[in-house]
Amino acid sequence: MPALAFDTAHLLAGGLVLVSFILLYQDRLSSLLTIYALHATLLAGSVAWQAEVQNAPHLYVTAAIALGFKAIVIPVSLRHIVIRLGIHREIENVVGTGLTMLGGMGLVALSMVVMLKAAAMADPLAREDLAFALAVVLLGLLLMVTRRNAVSQVVGFMSLENGLVLAATGAKGMPLVVEISVAFSILIAFIVIGIFLFRIRERFDTVDVQALDRFRGELR
Amino acid sequence: MALAIDLAIQGAQMALVLLLAPLLTGIVRKAKARLQRRRGASILQPYRDLARLLRKDVVLAENASWLFRVAPYLVFAANWVAAALVPSFATGLTFSWSADLIAIIALLGSGRFFLALAGMDVGTSFGGIGASREMLIASLAEPAMLMIVFTLALIAGSTQLSSVAAFMVSSGVGLRVSLGLALAALVMVAIAENARIPIDNPATHLELTMVHEAMVLEYSGRHLAMLELAASVKLLLYISLIACIFVPWGLAPLGAPAAALGIGLASYGAKLLCGGVLLAFFETTIAKMRVFRVPDFLGAALMLGLLGTLLRFVSRSF
Numbered sequence: 001m002p003a004l005a006f007d008t009a010h011l012l013a014g015g016l017v018l019v020s021f022i023l024l025y026q027d028r029l030s031s032l033l034t035i036y037a038l039h040a041t042l043l044a045g046s047v048a049w050q051a052e053v054q055n056a057p058h059l060y061v062t063a064a065i066a067l068g069f070k071a072i073v074i075p076v077s078l079r080h081i082v083i084r085l086g087i088h089r090e091i092e093n094v095v096g097t098g099l100t101m102l103g104g105m106g107l108v109a110l111s112m113v114v115m116l117k118a119a120a121m122a123d124p125l126a127r128e129d130l131a132f133a134l135a136v137v138l139l140g141l142l143l144m145v146t147r148r149n150a151v152s153q154v155v156g157f158m159s160l161e162n163g164l165v166l167a168a169t170g171a172k173g174m175p176l177v178v179e180i181s182v183a184f185s186i187l188i189a190f191i192v193i194g195i196f197l198f199r200i201r202e203r204f205d206t207v208d209v210q211a212l213d214r215f216r217g218e219l220r
Numbered sequence: 221m222a223l224a225i226d227l228a229i230q231g232a233q234m235a236l237v238l239l240l241a242p243l244l245t246g247i248v249r250k251a252k253a254r255l256q257r258r259r260g261a262s263i264l265q266p267y268r269d270l271a272r273l274l275r276k277d278v279v280l281a282e283n284a285s286w287l288f289r290v291a292p293y294l295v296f297a298a299n300w301v302a303a304a305l306v307p308s309f310a311t312g313l314t315f316s317w318s319a320d321l322i323a324i325i326a327l328l329g330s331g332r333f334f335l336a337l338a339g340m341d342v343g344t345s346f347g348g349i350g351a352s353r354e355m356l357i358a359s360l361a362e363p364a365m366l367m368i369v370f371t372l373a374l375i376a377g378s379t380q381l382s383s384v385a386a387f388m389v390s391s392g393v394g395l396r397v398s399l400g401l402a403l404a405a406l407v408m409v410a411i412a413e414n415a416r417i418p419i420d421n422p423a424t425h426l427e428l429t430m431v432h433e434a435m436v437l438e439y440s441g442r443h444l445a446m447l448e449l450a451a452s453v454k455l456l457l458y459i460s461l462i463a464c465i466f467v468p469w470g471l472a473p474l475g476a477p478a479a480a481l482g483i484g485l486a487s488y489g490a491k492l493l494c495g496g497v498l499l500a501f502f503e504t505t506i507a508k509m510r511v512f513r514v515p516d517f518l519g520a521a522l523m524l525g526l527l528g529t530l531l532r533f534v535s536r537s538f
Contacts, residue, residue, distance in 0.1 A: 007396065010396075010397055010534075011396075011397050011400075014397030014401075014531050015397070017527070017531075018397075018401070018524075018527065021523065021527070025516075025520065097516055097519070098515065098516065098519045101519060101520070101523045104523075105523060105526050105527065105530070108527065108530055109530055112530060112533060112534055116533075116534065127534075128534050131534055132534075
């Protein structure tokens with residue numbers, strides 16, 4: 001039975017890494033948002049499984065928050081924003097997908113190496129969750145770096161936060177208060193970003209963040 | 221006596237893959253036609269096509285070299301041997317020591333090499349385009365295939381198909397992320413290698429998109445029959461490879477009684493039918509890709525294979 005528990009946790013966390021790669025591969029905003037919803041759903045599944053394995057009922061609350069806010073509310077409202085901004089048909093491609101994928105592979109390998117070395121003494125379940133979580137965080141950062149569109153950067157930020165939650169649930173004894181406050185700060189950040197998106201759009205007629213560079217005089 | 225029986229079973233396997241290959245192609249075509257609400261040709265149509273082609277004369281270009289004439293037989297022989305090595309209904313056959321995944325890749329690779337040479341031999345522009353595109357696809361699909369083989373070999377501890385299949389049936393496998401990734405990557409490679417729809421359309425002669433058809437455009441008569449049969453055998457090979465590695469249930473072990481062999485045969489037929497119908501379903505739901513997007517598609521397969529290998533290292537037991 002412990003083998004099955006381990007394998008399922010491994011499968012869910014590995015699936016999260018895989019979906020992070022799918023996020024990197026998408027070049028249309030609407031499909032990016034759909035895949036992000038899948039990312040959050042998988043996170044909810046992974047957290048719920050950890051709650052079951054660790055016998056920690058408060059993690060179910062975290063899973064419910066992930067499912068409710070991140071898999072439903074945020075993608076739906078982001079889609080709403082994207083449609084109102086009129087950019088839901090846009091295709092963006094800054095760095096080629098091939099290069100991005102290779103960079104992503106490097107990051108995954110890096111996080112495996114770091115975690116297997118750094119947490120060699122830890123419980124294997126927690127260690128592997130940490131390795132996967134670090135990979136998801138790094139892939140989220142990569143997504144933010146390689147995109148120019150502000151909405152895709154928001155999606156990168158949100159997927160990075162999913163990685164943080166994965167890391168937090170892998171470690172035993174994370175208090176519920178911290179979880180809830182993190183979830184709410186993410187929600188506040190999301191609202192602020194949403195407002196900023198419209199402000200940027202009003203000012204520059206685009207959500208391409210290169211316009212900001214040009215405005216600051218960094219790029220002529 | 222035992223050796224004679226073993227040889228007979230091995231011979232039966234070789235004959236089986238050859239006989240079933242056109243039927244599989246027929247099933248895929250029929251299923252696609254039904255999904256598109258057409259009636260479609262009979263599933264025996266590929267046999268009739270082959271018989272018709274074998275009866276016809278060969279028309280050769282004036283400047284065709286000897287290579288152009290022998291290439292169809294070389295391609296067919298390489299594919300047939302490779303397909304006969306993959307365990308279809310029984311493992312541990314007489315020649316299963318040579319049924320190594322890397323050997324099978326090498327056989328398929330040499331077949332592809334001769335086909336590309338033959339495509340360029342006559343000097344028509346289509347043959348050249350087809351050959352260069354085929355090499356583009358192959359140069360991306362082969363590393364992906366090798367990554368998949370590494371993943372499987374690391375997990376099963378062998379590259380021999382019989383041992384891999386035996387390991388997959390045993391309970392030591394469990395639920396593994398790496399295997400799922402390898403399956404997805406193998407399906408993508410199989411689609412690319414068999415020139416199926418997102419990469420190439422097997423039923424088109426449109427100049428802009430054809431890859432495989434462009435290479436065999438100059439062939440006719442029995443040469444074309446050999447190439448068509450080789451393509452069917454390759455499709456069968458990939459479906460049996462996926463079936464043998466990922467759904468090995470029903471495979472008869474070494475020296476099994478006749479009943480087990482019968483079960484193996486029946487389950488093999490069921491797996492082929494499932495594979496063919498799933499392929500037809502996939503091809504109907506997806507649109508053909510631009511040639512320039514093929515590297516993205518195969519790059520994703522390579523990435524999945526690499527990720528599978530990496531994730532293997534954080535798996536439970538190593």
